Amino acid sequence: MPMRSSILLAGVENLTDTWTVAGRTFTSRLIVGTGKYKDFEQNAAAVEASGAEIVTVAVRRVNISDPNQPMLMDFIDPKKITYLPNTAGCFTAEEAIRTLRLAREAGGWDLVKLEVLGEAKTLYPDMRETLRATETLVKEGFLPMVYCVDDPIAAKQLEEAGAVAIMPLGAPIGSGLGIQNLVTIRLIVEGANVPVLVDAGVGTASDAAVAMELGCDGVLMNTAIAEAKNPVTMARAMKLAVESGRLAYLSGRMAKRRYADPSSPLAGLI
């Protein structure tokens, strides 16, 4: 029997584990970025190896001096992979909204990723601007997946404002530090009625597994794959880690104890 890349739920043959955001259902729980790669070929190979069905993309000016430069769409087909336009680089609600209006016009996408940054040094989100932008975008019919601080109250406020997914940082963007606050990520997961995806901070496969073991619906990453020595094999490692973490979460981990508990029976010792 051919093995699907998705997880088969234990004991339930052929029932795949999917997740749904704003009415759209996906099998892969890994969303990958398309920045920082050596070239488009490597980027496309990494996306393929990651199994991702969604990629984040940025909206930028066309280089009108050299309009024949290769374009992302020539390498990653938006008919096969869902493009998630992102507002990375925007520092105000207005900039982010303007960017997403253009994105919608360029590709017709209403499922978007909102990120409004507070400062260049930490790239921490400005939550006041983020919330304001979320409200406007929702009024305009967008379905924003929102990058945010790992704060359960802020997450709730975003959800109430109409965010279709909550995407707390695990650590600063591009830092590769791994998830710094397991407690707050878990609190957000427990409180949310929309998907929660860790966005930013993952450095290696175990970080992605941790996010999934906490019960997150998915993980979004860019630098951890793009800046690996071998991005394509790291993409595969991330795919396996996300699936592995998800399966561990569904399986229900054992309780932790302070002391040892022998695996072999004590009775019948010679």
Add this chain to the structure above:
Amino acid sequence: MSLDGTAGVIINGEHRRVPAKTSLAQLIAEVGLDPLRVAVERNLEIVPRSTFDQVMVEDGDAYEIVHFVGGG
């Protein structure tokens, strides 16, 4: 409109001169872009792709023409 009958416009921050009565669709083609892959803002207002043929370029217009690039 200038004396030579051309219109001066700014595209992505660069000055360009185009013949009078140029449509936005012609402008995009002139620059060498595929209209299906870009979005256009004219004087800070989005121009729906379906109207590229009808929108006439005016002297002093400022355009932003964007597309998708790799990003996180």
